[in-house]
Amino acid sequence: MIGDEFFMKMAFQEAQLASEEDEIPVGAIITCHNRVISKAHNQTEQLNDVTAHAEMLAFTSAAEALGAKYLTDCTLYVTLEPCVMCAGAAFWTQISKIVYAAPDPKRGFSKQGSLLHPKTIIEQGPFAIESEALLKKFFAGKR
Amino acid sequence: MIGDEFFMKMAFQEAQLASEEDEIPVGAIITCHNRVISKAHNQTEQLNDVTAHAEMLAFTSAAEALGAKYLTDCTLYVTLEPCVMCAGAAFWTQISKIVYAAPDPKRGFSKQGSLLHPKTIIEQGPFAIESEALLKKFFAGKR
Numbered sequence: 001m002i003g004d005e006f007f008m009k010m011a012f013q014e015a016q017l018a019s020e021e022d023e024i025p026v027g028a029i030i031t032c033h034n035r036v037i038s039k040a041h042n043q044t045e046q047l048n049d050v051t052a053h054a055e056m057l058a059f060t061s062a063a064e065a066l067g068a069k070y071l072t073d074c075t076l077y078v079t080l081e082p083c084v085m086c087a088g089a090a091f092w093t094q095i096s097k098i099v100y101a102a103p104d105p106k107r108g109f110s111k112q113g114s115l116l117h118p119k120t121i122i123e124q125g126p127f128a129i130e131s132e133a134l135l136k137k138f139f140a141g142k143r
Numbered sequence: 144m145i146g147d148e149f150f151m152k153m154a155f156q157e158a159q160l161a162s163e164e165d166e167i168p169v170g171a172i173i174t175c176h177n178r179v180i181s182k183a184h185n186q187t188e189q190l191n192d193v194t195a196h197a198e199m200l201a202f203t204s205a206a207e208a209l210g211a212k213y214l215t216d217c218t219l220y221v222t223l224e225p226c227v228m229c230a231g232a233a234f235w236t237q238i239s240k241i242v243y244a245a246p247d248p249k250r251g252f253s254k255q256g257s258l259l260h261p262k263t264i265i266e267q268g269p270f271a272i273e274s275e276a277l278l279k280k281f282f283a284g285k286r
Contacts, residue, residue, distance in 0.1 A: 069187070091227065092194060
């Protein structure tokens, strides 16, 4: 059955792609009625743009795919808890649901209180261990 | 003398441009050692992208202009207090200073606590009345 496991695996594969491109390995998928409408991974190095997080790129391409400004019937799957910027962007999109894999106690938005749109459901989902391990391996290789 | 007044006037002119294009009238300028390196205004309608705030576009083009990821020696002039997303983006850019014109009690980042980078100075600057009046006029025209 197609569900969180299936979509988060796709997000994780995006994170693996990021890692291969020497980008911080975070991946994101946006679905609309169980159909994938956008895929993205961190591209801050390639685009020389610290705002080019997986979620930001996914939001922009999802809106383009839908031809609609708001993502009210969509779900974001992302391998790391969104940062403040990405949570703030999610607010503007009015996205229905966010499922993240690994929590981010240092830079995650949740420690700042409720930044999301009141309509947005937030859940911690599958692939937390794998996503965190991929990030740790990446940063260990940088030391 | 070139200073806050001069640069905020340019940001205000960008906001006026936005208004002419039927975009929410917010404008932004980024300077580096008193040289303007990027100019932008809200383009959420034109780009069909709710994340296309003046500040986000200005950050991206400033990094491109400098060929550097971080905006450590730069100042952002913006006609409205940044939202959570833009404050979160400013965090990642490590920008030195933010000067805004009109406060935004409803959507401004400051009510959420300290979202900015500890290195970033934040100031309320000139053109507050003009910037607010431009926004009010725009929204009045939408009713």
